Amino acid sequence: MAKKLLRVLAGERLDTPPIWLMRQAGRYLPEYREVRAKAGTFLDLCYQPELATEVTLQPIRRFGFDAAILFSDILVVPDGLGQQVWFQEGEGPKLTPVRTAADLKPLAPDRVVAHLGPVYEAVGRIRAALPDEVTLIGFAGAPWTVATYMVEGGSSRDFLHAKGWLYREPSSFRELMQKLVEATVRHLSAQVEAGAEVLQLFDTWASALPEAAFREWVIEPTRAIVGELKGKHPAVPIIGFPRGAGLLYRDYVAETGVDAVSLDTSLPLGWVVDELQQHVAVQGNLDPAALVAGGKAMQDAIANIKQTLAGGPHVFNLGHGIVPQTPPEHVADLVAAVRDVR
Amino acid sequence: MAKKLLRVLAGERLDTPPIWLMRQAGRYLPEYREVRAKAGTFLDLCYQPELATEVTLQPIRRFGFDAAILFSDILVVPDGLGQQVWFQEGEGPKLTPVRTAADLKPLAPDRVVAHLGPVYEAVGRIRAALPDEVTLIGFAGAPWTVATYMVEGGSSRDFLHAKGWLYREPSSFRELMQKLVEATVRHLSAQVEAGAEVLQLFDTWASALPEAAFREWVIEPTRAIVGELKGKHPAVPIIGFPRGAGLLYRDYVAETGVDAVSLDTSLPLGWVVDELQQHVAVQGNLDPAALVAGGKAMQDAIANIKQTLAGGPHVFNLGHGIVPQTPPEHVADLVAAVRDVR
Numbered sequence: 056m057a058k059k060l061l062r063v064l065a066g067e068r069l070d071t072p073p074i075w076l077m078r079q080a081g082r083y084l085p086e087y088r089e090v091r092a093k094a095g096t097f098l099d100l101c102y103q104p105e106l107a108t109e110v111t112l113q114p115i116r117r118f119g120f121d122a123a124i125l126f127s128d129i130l131v132v133p134d135g136l137g138q139q140v141w142f143q144e145g146e147g148p149k150l151t152p153v154r155t156a157a158d159l160k161p162l163a164p165d166r167v168v169a170h171l172g173p174v175y176e177a178v179g180r181i182r183a184a185l186p187d188e189v190t191l192i193g194f195a196g197a198p199w200t201v202a203t204y205m206v207e208g209g210s211s212r213d214f215l216h217a218k219g220w221l222y223r224e225p226s227s228f229r230e231l232m233q234k235l236v237e238a239t240v241r242h243l244s245a246q247v248e249a250g251a252e253v254l255q256l257f258d259t260w261a262s263a264l265p266e267a268a269f270r271e272w273v274i275e276p277t278r279a280i281v282g283e284l285k286g287k288h289p290a291v292p293i294i295g296f297p298r299g300a301g302l303l304y305r306d307y308v309a310e311t312g313v314d315a316v317s318l319d320t321s322l323p324l325g326w327v328v329d330e331l332q333q334h335v336a337v338q339g340n341l342d343p344a345a346l347v348a349g350g351k352a353m354q355d356a357i358a359n360i361k362q363t364l365a366g367g368p369h370v371f372n373l374g375h376g377i378v379p380q381t382p383p384e385h386v387a388d389l390v391a392a393v394r395d396v397r
Numbered sequence: 398m399a400k401k402l403l404r405v406l407a408g409e410r411l412d413t414p415p416i417w418l419m420r421q422a423g424r425y426l427p428e429y430r431e432v433r434a435k436a437g438t439f440l441d442l443c444y445q446p447e448l449a450t451e452v453t454l455q456p457i458r459r460f461g462f463d464a465a466i467l468f469s470d471i472l473v474v475p476d477g478l479g480q481q482v483w484f485q486e487g488e489g490p491k492l493t494p495v496r497t498a499a500d501l502k503p504l505a506p507d508r509v510v511a512h513l514g515p516v517y518e519a520v521g522r523i524r525a526a527l528p529d530e531v532t533l534i535g536f537a538g539a540p541w542t543v544a545t546y547m548v549e550g551g552s553s554r555d556f557l558h559a560k561g562w563l564y565r566e567p568s569s570f571r572e573l574m575q576k577l578v579e580a581t582v583r584h585l586s587a588q589v590e591a592g593a594e595v596l597q598l599f600d601t602w603a604s605a606l607p608e609a610a611f612r613e614w615v616i617e618p619t620r621a622i623v624g625e626l627k628g629k630h631p632a633v634p635i636i637g638f639p640r641g642a643g644l645l646y647r648d649y650v651a652e653t654g655v656d657a658v659s660l661d662t663s664l665p666l667g668w669v670v671d672e673l674q675q676h677v678a679v680q681g682n683l684d685p686a687a688l689v690a691g692g693k694a695m696q697d698a699i700a701n702i703k704q705t706l707a708g709g710p711h712v713f714n715l716g717h718g719i720v721p722q723t724p725p726e727h728v729a730d731l732v733a734a735v736r737d738v739r
Contacts, residue, residue, distance in 0.1 A: 102524055138444050184457035186713035217684035222694035262604075262641065265716070266665045266699070299604065301643025302668050323608045326644050342607050356607070374607070378555055 060122045060190040063368045064292035064314050072361065072369045073121035075192070076386070077317075078376030079114040080126045084383060086113050090295070091111050093384035098134065098253065101127050107177035108184065118390050122190040122253070123181060125246065127174055128142045129196025129257060132238050133205050134337045135167035152208035154216060156227035164237040168245045175249035183252030191330050193251030197258035197295075198235035198276040205231070215264050221272060236276050238284045249289045255294040255317065262299025269303050274310050281312040294338060298375070306328050320374030324363040336368035341389070343373050344397055349385040357362060402464045402532040403708045404589075406634035406656050406678050407593060414711045415463035416735045420718030421456040422468045426725060428455050439484035440476065443469050445696070449519035450526065457531055457639065459725070460732050464532040464595070465523060467588065469516055471538025472600055475547050475579050479511035494550035496558060498569035505581040510587045517591035524592030535593030537585050539576035539600035539637075540618040547573070548607070556605050563614060570614075578618050581643070582625045589630045597636040597659065598622065604641025611645050616652050623654040636680060640717070647672050661715030666705040678710035686713050691727040699734045 058067075059073040081087055090110050094100035095181040101107055111126040130148050134140040153159060168175075176310040182191050195201075206209070206217040243254050261273050281293055296317035297307045306329050309314055318327060318339030331337055341360060345353045359372070371393045377386075399407075401415040408649060423429055436442035443449055462692050472490050476482040481493040484726055495501060510517075525535050538545075546552070548559040563570040582724030585596050603615050623635055638659035639649045650673055673679055684703060687695045694738040702713070713735045719728075 074487075126435075211684065214720055215689055215720065218684065222687055222690035223692060225694075235413070254483050262663050265662050265682075265687075267664070267698075268684075297661070299641065299643075301641075301663060302665050303663070320607050321604050321611070321641070321645070323641060323644050331720050342560065342610075344555060345564055345607075346555050347557055347562035348561050350565060352567075359609070378557065380557055 056189055058190045058252075060253065060370060061292070062150075063370050064294070065364070066336060066368050068365075068367055068369070071394055072364070072371040074371040074390060075120045075122035075124065076114075076373050076377055077124075079118075079120060079124065080110045081377060082379035083381040084113055084117070085378055086117075097128070098131075098140065101131055104173050104176040104180055105339075107174070108180040108232045111177070111181050112184055115185065118386055120189070120390070122186055122192050124192040124194060124255070125174070125178055127177075127180065127194070129194075129201055130204060131174060132195060132201055132235070132242055133170055135170040135176065135233065135242065136162040136164065136236050136238055136283070137166060138162065138205060148204060149209050150204055153205045153231065154218065154220065156224070156230065157253075159227065159230055159234065162231075162234050164234050164241060167238045168241050171242060171245070177252055178246050178249035183340065188263045190252050191250060192253045192255055193243060193246030194255040194257060195239045197256045197261075197273065197297075198232050198239060198280075199261065199264070199272045200257060200259045201235055201239075202231055203263075212279035212388050214260065214316065218263075218268075221268065232272065232276050236279045239280050243280070243284060244287055247284075247291050251291070253292050253294065254284065255296060256313075258295070258297045261297035262301070266303065269300065273297055273300070274307055277307070277311040277313070285312065308335050315368075315370065317372065318374060324360065328363060328366065332364065333371070334366040336370060337364060338370035338372045340372070343375050343378050343381070346373065346385050346389060347378060347381050349382065349388060353385065353389065354392055357389065400463070400530055400532045400594075402595065402712060406636070407713050408678060408709065408710050410710055412627070414706070414713040416713040416732060417462045417464035417466065418456075418715050418719055419466075419516055421460075421462060421466065422452045423719055424721035425719055425723040425728075426455055426459070427688060434464070434702075439470070440473075440482065443473060446515050446518040446522055449516070450566060452521050453519070454526055457527065458727055462531070462732070464534050465527055466534040466536060467516070467520055467523065467593065468595070468617045469519075471543055472546060473513055473516060474537060474543055474577070474584055476508065476648060477512040477518065477584065478504040478576065478580055479508060480504065480547060489552045489617055491551050492546055492636035494558065495547045495667070496562065496574065498566075498572065501569065501572055501576065502618075504573075504576050506576050506583060509580045510583050511686040513584060513587070517587050520588050520591035520593055532594050534595045534597055535585060535588030536597040536599060537581045537637075539598045539603075539615065539622075540574050540581060540600045541603065541606070541614045542599060543577055543581075544573055545602050545605075556602065558609075560605075563610065564706070567669075574614065574618050577608060578621045581622050585626055586629055589633050593633070595634050595636065596626065597641060598655075599636070600639045603639035604643070608645065611642065611649070615642070617648055619653040619655070627654065650677050658708075659714065661714060664716075666702065670705060670708065674706065674709040678712060679706060680714045682704070682714070682716035685717050685720050685723070688715065688727050688731060689723050691724065691730060693733065695727065696734055699731065703735065
């Protein structure tokens with residue numbers, strides 16, 4: 056019998072939804088912090104297959120999730136393209152910004168897979184180590200979100216450089232996006248070849264774009280990536296996450312070809328049932344802050360999500376990544392509640 | 398003949414929409430920076446009626462907007478309630494956080510109006526100085542958004558303290574919200590008595606809440622405020638801004654009683670026409686980054702917004718506040734384009 060996550064992503068409805076959590080391997084776990092302390096920089100951790108494997112497996116051992124997600128970062132793609140990327144402790148990622156057509160020249164999508172060898176080695180090791188019933192998810196950032204970091208040189212509130220570029224000079228911005236589409240296809244394809252069974256595309260900053268720009272820079276590149284991957288790996292399901300897209304989730308689902316969508320915390324679930332779950336599997340959407348709080352509010356929210364999405368294919372997850380302040384006991388409570396094991 | 402903004406907020410469709418911009422008085426204007434340098438702290442600027450009046454009037458003189466919005470800040474309400482609030486240059490607002498039922502005790506809604514006398518004095522001066530055809534808008538933060546600053550002690554990404562409180566102890570969180578409802582009604586009512594002709598409620602962080610919490614902590618307090626204000630000042634239109642609420646804009650419009658909604662940048666306008674503009678006036682929603690970029694992308698976006706929303710009551714505005722990087726010439730271009738004066 057196929058693994059639970061794969062069955063749901065193929066459109067099957069299960070009485071007990073499979074569960075995994077975005078950023079399930081991370082700082083909220085003491086065993087993660089221990090491994091993290093051994094690695095040098097954050098990227099060193101991503102690029103040491105033994106350590107990346109270990110931290111990916113930790114939450115599987117502790118909580119018995121239905122899926123493991125490769126421990127990595129969306130910024131390994133710009134790093135693989137040849138952009139300088141580093142992580143300042145406590146400050147988030149920094150990149151030497153790419154802001155002009157000339158800055159694009161050195162970025163080489165055909166360099167990505169060679170550069171990211173250790174990532175695929177980790178994928179292989181993780182796959183070999185996982186219990187039979189646990190699915191391995193590979194991932195990448197979607198082009199718009201990765202582009203924001205590349206152009207801004209790090210995190211941003213307003214995305215003024217990235218948006219300035221796409222508004223003022225869409226033709227060269229398109230070159231950047233095309234390089235990202237190509238790099239992302241190569242990177243995800245290599246993950247599949249190394250053992251990833253499902254792929255997720257994170258478009259964390261999708262909500263920053265007005266409708267027309269959303270169509271051009273979120274839907275179009277995602278459709279291109281999904282199309283190419285389906286050509287190469289038709290059996291591998293793809294989950295899209297256009298975080299904060301609101302109503303445009305509908306068009307994203309209708310037009311990109313994804314097999315499933317990850318729902319952010321704010322999406323009303325009645326609408327999700329009517330407009331999204333009819334067409335694809337849905338994944339989500341517990342508030343990470345409810346997981347920090349635990350107790351009755353968390354239990355009520357879990358029950359509501361399970362019940363509302365019970366009529367179709369549903370993967371239980373958060374609406375955004377786990378935050379470091381999360382008590383691990385609350386995660387255990389969550390898994391028990393989703394599985395009705397009290 | 399009534400002022401253009403008032404006509405549209407009463408439901409009238411005009412061939413040329415009235416225009417004003419969120420944060421139209423601010424750092425992007427050299428004349429603002431000059432006045433700002435004379436005041437001590439940011440709150441000093443808000444509390445010196447002569448200076449607050451001057452910066453409110455600057456963009457009216459320069460661009461001839463159809464409305465002026467009082468220069469002030471949503472955090473004058475916590476300051477009026479007795480919480481310590483200060484602005485660290487370059488770091489955003491800081492507050493001594495309010496996190497427990499005990500912390501709520503000293504907060505006194507009946508102190509707000511006495512404490513904020515200089516704000517209402519500014520309102521009176523501005524109203525007296527404005528040209529006859531220009532409408533004066535007063536404003537406040539909506540309770541949820543103001544509560545995030547009060548509980549977090551400043552800006553936040555995750556709102557873990559505020560959400561932790563409402564998830565773990567909703568009854569005492571409700572006390573905080575009730576104090577905010579009362580303080581907000583008093584503050585807005587005093588602005589009307591001093592000369593404000595329209596009110597706007599800013600719920601900047603509305604998108605952070607899941608649906609059930611959105612209903613309880615965005616829609617309910619807004620409905621309470623609108624209800625009380627309509628009792629006292631039935632002729633004063635109220636614009637709501639539940640930024641990022643997506644689909645929940647519909648319920649917000651149906652249930653709060655606002656006369657108009659301000660649309661964030663990401664809302665698809667076809668849906669707005671069908672679902673919101675049938676019921677209330679709509680305001681928005683040019684991307685502030687398009688205003689920074691200027692040129693063809695901005696002109697196309699303006700034309701699209703004007704055309705799509707032309708069939709009903711529409712106030713031209715941004716989808717979020719002007720950013721400091723905005724060239725003032727682009728604002729002049731925008732006003733000319735909206736009015737078809739080239």
